[in-house]
Amino acid sequence: MDTINKYSDIIEQAVKSLQLPADRLPGLYEPIAYGLDTGGKRLRPVLALIACQASCGTPDPAIPAALAVEMFHNFTLLHDDVMDNSDTRRGKPSVQKKWDVSTAILSGDTLATLATQVLCRLPDPCLRKALECFNKSAIEVYEGQQLDMEFEKRSDVSLSEYLEMIRLKTSVLLGCAAKLGALAGAATDMEADLWYAYGEALGLAFQIQDDWLDVYGDPATFGKPIGGDILNDKKTFLMLSALAGPNAEMMKQAMAMPASEEKIKTVRRIYDDSGIPQACHNAIEKYTDQAVKALDNLNIAPGLYELLVSLARNLANRTK
């Protein structure tokens, strides 16, 4: 059976081979290299490579698409950290903190265009379709970020609005990555759309698990303090589920508490009493099943199929 590492190694190699002209203009390109050196999972580009492997027997044709999606994703993080005024990213200082706001904006812009430039390495038969999916997904990611910012100022966000927001902000890019990989592997349009459905459902499961981990994660492995979303009154699947349930009033009172360990405990108790962990589990399972169902409609070699199913199941059961 293939391993995820085989594919993430290809990505690391491709990122290294980008040859950014950092010597010529370090003020612009060093922050880009810093932003791309994530130590992250490279989930999106790995999806692109696997979809290509499954479609044509080799991941190589999808390398431009995989790299483009990873670059685009990292560009959005550079700008998100300015908009959210975040000082850290994956345990390191964010670009806007390590350099400054202007650098994060301009290096981000450059990284976004570099991503499109890399995507354009795809050959003619699939370039136009790849660009259509890539541009559409990019716009949806911006719309998701806009909704996320607007939700901060609203007290009446519904669970379905929230799900649409995370679909836009997170899931469509996973769907796009998988679809682009399939297109690069000469998949049919129908197959490419099934790959999109797999990535999109995976992304929803992933984000809900992320919300769950913030409250119920293991502090030893989670990598950041537990309860951060509660302290920041962040709209999450958990909060909005509680607000839509029988303990809504209690939840509102808890949200009015000042940030403290006591607040985290209180909210967690309400979540426990309201069956929120089970609701998370059910939603994650629903989207994971959706992802697997999309796979089942594709004709994927057994080894790869297992890898993709375990990718979905593992994401939904991860502890960090």
Next chain:
Amino acid sequence: MDTINKYSDIIEQAVKSLQLPADRLPGLYEPIAYGLDTGGKRLRPVLALIACQASCGTPDPAIPAALAVEMFHNFTLLHDDVMDNSDTRRGKPSVQKKWDVSTAILSGDTLATLATQVLCRLPDPCLRKALECFNKSAIEVYEGQQLDMEFEKRSDVSLSEYLEMIRLKTSVLLGCAAKLGALAGAATDMEADLWYAYGEALGLAFQIQDDWLDVYGDPATFGKPIGGDILNDKKTFLMLSALAGPNAEMMKQAMAMPASEEKIKTVRRIYDDSGIPQACHNAIEKYTDQAVKALDNLNIAPGLYELLVSLARNLANRTK
């Protein structure tokens, strides 16, 4: 003879027909519509349309390219105004002032992707070449902005470094606009490159004229206070020419003066004594001649040729 207005009308029409979903997500799309409603000259897209008209007898095939370049240009203004902390743009509040920094960043990002999306309306035969030129020019524009910001902190900027900066920040996009228009009009690669040379040289002449107008413009028609660059110690063709001339020491002393009408007068006197207006005139003429020379190597119908020459000459002699 054709008129510029004929072409700028096509652009206004195309901008209006964009159908941004401002009803659905006003927080993201209203700032974009605001940023695109410039009342400006639409110089870049007009160039694209004229190059197309000259190449194939109609401007229509270049509309996606023209629109894309105009949208890209306006995206850069949204972000530049954040980086430069500018509160006004063309006499109106900038997006970052009227809304906020996050809005200017995210609406700018969206506008940039929308620009690429519109460019992708070009048909296959020229799409790849158009994207190559567009992406390359975009990266150069960012590099120009980076250099511009770095120059603010340096006291040893040379005139040739300055010219390279304005080439990147301003001229390449005019070159790109003209080249994309030609490509859309099925011009050969060699013709397209001559159109690029025309636009690029025009851009250099335009920017030096802009620097000149800030000091010697007619307050009645210039639209902003005369001497702004002097008060802000902004590196311009005039300042760097003076610093490279015999009155460099006097110029340095004048630059050390506090911002005042007296400072403007003093600097202008040094410019006058150093022959700077003539140096501007010579440089503008040099680049205008370069632009016309590129035209002369193209086989352009007489009426259009005259329009393009007068466009170059008028830009170089404008008073606002």
